[in-house]
Amino acid sequence: MNVPTTDLLLSVRDLKVTYALPKGSLNAVDGASFDVPKGSIVGLVGESGCGKSTAARALTRVIADNAKITGGQAIFGGQDLVGLTDRQMNALRWRDISLVPQSAMNSLDPVCTVEAQLNEVLRKRGGMGRRDARMRSEELFEMVGIERGRLADYPHQFSGGMRQRVAIALALALNPRLVIADEPVTALDVIVQRQILDTLRDLQRELGISILMVTHDISVVAYICDRTVVMYAGQVVEEGAVADVLDRPGHPYAMGLRNAFPDLASAGSGVLTPIRGAPPNLAAPPPGCRFAPRCPFAESRCVDELPGPAAIAPGHIARCHRSGEAQALRHTAGTPETWMAEA
Template identity: 70%
Template structure:
């Protein structure tokens, strides 16, 4: 994607043609294959798509905390003037937690069950933040109040908290050193819907109050609609479409985005019992098909989709990876019909 298609005024993070590969035996699986998008300052950007589309791989690549067999094989990750894909590990390590923090899908993955929460928070504040014990204790109390937990529970162990409260602790850990960017990987997936909303409301309130930039990784398009300012739609390792939340959800221009929108129940469709799935599964990235990677599931695929699709800007700051992006207004009408998707199954 070219700079003109992606330009967001004064972005905090700019990902350009990012490629991340996993070595499996003698072969390489390109889990992220040329992804480009911007994250504006002081906003929430949703990274959305099916399981296996490359969302978490991108999230891990941004912090360079990846599996042993994973590597960044190309592209740039520009953060505050630095290319995170290329800076030395020592310099990258200095950025982690202080400038870029990570909230995992399961809070227990970031909490040690044999230490109190205060000890774990305090260790970060003392070792990475340079605070003494008294200052660290005061900051722990401030962080707990910030995420809506009674500071009196600092001496509790992780297993003494509910799932929702553990997720709040994980958010407090991420906020400990006042980072500029928080990457939250499916932070509410394992929670019931009531607690999900509480955590999302808490995250949004903190983002606005502290002026944070947030990347929210999710497969749930309703979460994107509820909390995000911008959307990056991933499919089979590529960015299918990106733009404002309003534009990508109310007027999607890539057929995959249209399919995701159909699969998101609103009051009318729920009342009518209508929920339209996208039949089939994403392609095997060990041997991806030539041309458009969505063509085998797309009801609008043509012969020309056997060639690599171009990036077309359907509106300022709204790039779409599709041969038929300029026809999106007409395609949306057909995409709203369940029979359109059933015919392509």
């Protein structure tokens, strides 16, 4: 990505995360590289199981017990997050990097008021006194659109959307520079989804923070993000500005995702075309391009050789042997018949 180093908040290079299994291992993230510029919203998008949540959570080192970062770098503010000790990483969590989880109900303590949970962050992590913590809690609730009088309520007294706002307040408590939002609107209805996304975007602009938005929903990326990173089978296959990736995708997988995105301008005439087949088993991935078994444009070299990233335009890269033919492939990819052959 052609962004000056001084404008980057986070630069991930060749990140690898491996899960230990009863019979071997699985590389859930296998050489992923992407950047998060300062003051931007970057969407990390892909199918379930593509490694996006694992990659994002690895940045905070909040991963499963059987998972381990086995390679790569994640340079954040001049520090490599991968190489930090647990104590050094603990010093960064909440203060510099925070997480908005997918299910706020599962992340909030059901037997404590939300104010008590905010206090735990503000007083224990932030070192605030009782009065300052109370004032900050009220300020945070106002920022996310909740009445300050509800600080004394318990998580079960809030709706799903309100609980997600509480989770956002917790993530912003100590003014972090990077917020990782892991599928923050997946379990919400579409009206509440938009409210939460609007809240995140407004706060990002107001506070000047960066957000890494993890989602399987390309419409979320189109609505809120400045840049997008497309993952498939543990690898980044495309990265660029949202307009470039959605309007001029360079990788067939991104072209397929675009076909599955409804176009309201052509309602009634547009056809949503699925990508047939399923992602490969990451315990034994294919040697070449991992999308080749599902790709209608695959050639023999795609099956045998793993493609490297190629620049399509400034700041826009795709990992495809045929990225130089992207314009012609896009025309063919827009035809449903192209994708109808059995995988």
